[in-house]
Amino acid sequence: MDEVTEFPKFSILSPWPTVINRHVASGHENYAAEITGLAEQAVDGDVFALDHPAVNWLRKTIDARIKAYFDTATKATGCSWRVEGRLITRGMNEFQAMNNRPGSYLTGVFCVNAPARKAGLKLRNDSDTNTLTLVDPRLGMNMIGISGDPYTVQIWKIPAEPGLMTMWPGYINHWMTPNQSDEPFVLVRFDVLIGEGDDKEEGHTTWNRLAVLAPDAPAAKKPDEGLQKIWPTLFVKRHLDDCEDWNSQLAVLINDMEKQNPDLTTNSWLENFFDRQEAPVAWLRDRVTETVAGYLEEFVDFDFQWRIECWPNINHTGDYHAPHMHGWCYLSGTYYLELPPADPGGDDADVPSGAINFADPRPGINIVSVDGDPYSKPQFFMRPEVGTMLLWPSSLMHNVYPNLAKENRITISFNVVVNGPLPC
Known part of the structure; x- marks a missing residue:
């Protein structure tokens, strides 16, 4: 007979629930x-x-x-x-x-x-x-989530x-x-x-x-130079030069991968795309690595070991990415490989087809918002051009709106994972 572990009795309190x-x-x-x-x-x-x-x-x-x-x-x-x-x-x-x-x-x-x-x-x-x-709405609560835990x-x-x-x-x-x-x-x-x-x-x-x-209300004035911005949310936006041929090779490779694995995007955890040895993968790996290294050199005053985990995404017509953040990592990013034209409405539509959207990480800051104030908008979305790389904090909640075009939307996403503990 297996030994049964008896756990101590305890009470669970649940302050600040979200009532639906x-x-x-x-x-x-x-x-x-x-x-x-x-x-x-x-x-x-x-x-x-x-x-x-x-x-x-x-x-x-x-x-x-x-x-x-x-x-x-x-x-x-x-x-x-x-x-x-x-x-x-x-x-x-x-x-x-x-x-x-x-x-x-x-x-x-x-x-x-x-x-x-x-x-x-x-x-x-x-x-x-x-x-x-x-x-x-609990800021950062999901950064370390465990499968099967309904509260994360x-x-x-x-x-x-x-x-x-x-x-x-x-x-x-x-x-x-x-x-x-x-x-x-x-x-x-x-x-x-x-x-x-x-x-x-x-x-x-x-x-x-x-x-x-x-x-x-009067339009918000631009912030005075004397104002100090604390806890800003930093984005990196970089366009890779001479990327057309590399992009074509990457697209062929990723489409072939999806033929072998129809759930390529949703089963991204099965393989680190950057572990592959093909020349176009090595080209992008080098570009991402130098971008991350430049960010850390500019903003982080601490030397630590890190690695990049990477996966491709293919969004067919109607596909989207629901709101999410990337737990267990420090930075996240995406490289834009193939983007169909915005449809319908063009780039001037309220939400262009396949746009990536980021939610303001400051809880409750938008509950009293004023038109014209650029710092009180609850959402920020963009539709980058082909060849663009974005990098942002992994804790930032984001989503991708549906691809409404007939062509596929192909991107390559990545996480920057810390190998060792950071100082408190």
């Missing part, structure tokens, strides 16, 4: 057609300003969940709130970019329907359709289903994956604004939505 309300609304099927009809009419503005039976039902349903939230999750008493909502219809490959909701105490979505993925799409096994994705996962996925209402704190970064169906995905996005008491002179309740005032 997930609820399938009873009777939603009775109003789905009417709400969809409003969506087809392209109703704009606050949907809850409408006096419509389906809207009134949805407003009461959301109000009931908000009340339950205050009664059970917060124990707060005497809170007043108002709900603003927007009716959204997403077509094939349309998605919501990652963001948070400045000025909103709670935010949420109500799924009117949940279209099934179109048959025959060639997508990676980590590409989900119409899935709400919430990002862990970087993102929380909630697939759409008809009548599902999900509500969460407004400061949480989140995004909705693309609609991979020919059928439109209809949803209502809403914000819960908390009352701050009665304004005696104006005779109305002042709502905690400072972001609404932003368009009337």
Whole structure:
């Protein structure tokens, strides 16, 4: 008989949890057609300003969940709130970019329907359709994550289903994956604004939505030279000269690798790409190594041993990378090998096809944001040119938006791993 280890009894405390309300609304099927009809009419503005039976039902349903939230999750008493909502219809490959909701105490979505993925799409096994994705707000908590530990996962996925209402704190970064169906995905996005008491002179309740005032605020001035920037987030952006021939050779090699292993991108941990001996791999390895060495020489006043772990990525049409950070390493980067043209909308689109996006690592800094202030934007995205190498701190949460072009998007990513302990 195996010896059984007896562990000591202990209590677990869980301060500062992130409370999410997930609820399938009873009777939603009775109003789905009417709400969809409003969506087809392209109703704009606050949907809850409408006096419509389906809207009134949805407003009461959301109000009931908000009340339950205050009664059970917060124990707060005497809170007043108002709900603003927007009716959204997403077509094939349309998605919501990652963001948070400045000025909103709670935010949420109500799924009117949940279209099934179109048959025959060639997508990676980590590409989900119409899935709400919430990002862990605990700064740095995921840098050392262990498989199977539910408390260190970087993102929380909630697939759409008809009548599902999900509500969460407004400061949480989140995004909705693309609609991979020919059928439109209809949803209502809403914000819960908390009352701050009665304004005696104006005779109305002042709502905690400072972001609404932003368009009337003066444009932010450029920082004075006397200001000191502490804890900046450093990026390296380098273009490799004479890369065209090397890029072509690397693309042929990576495409051949995917033919042998269709899960090449999602099984990147199986092989260190820089261990290969082909000439184009050696060329890129040398360029990455000298870039990392230059960064450490410039910014780090300590000599330590490090190594580079590397893997290729192929994003077919509709593929994306969900929000994540790179644990167990110091720096991360990507080299851009093949980039299809932005589609649709070109490079001037709100979120260009295949753009990489970074989330502000300063928790809560964006909750009161002002238009024109370059330092309060919750997200920063770019679409680098072919031949560009980026390098950034591994703890930075980032994602890659869907490739909407017909051509593949090929990149090579890498981590800078510390071989020995760093000084405290």
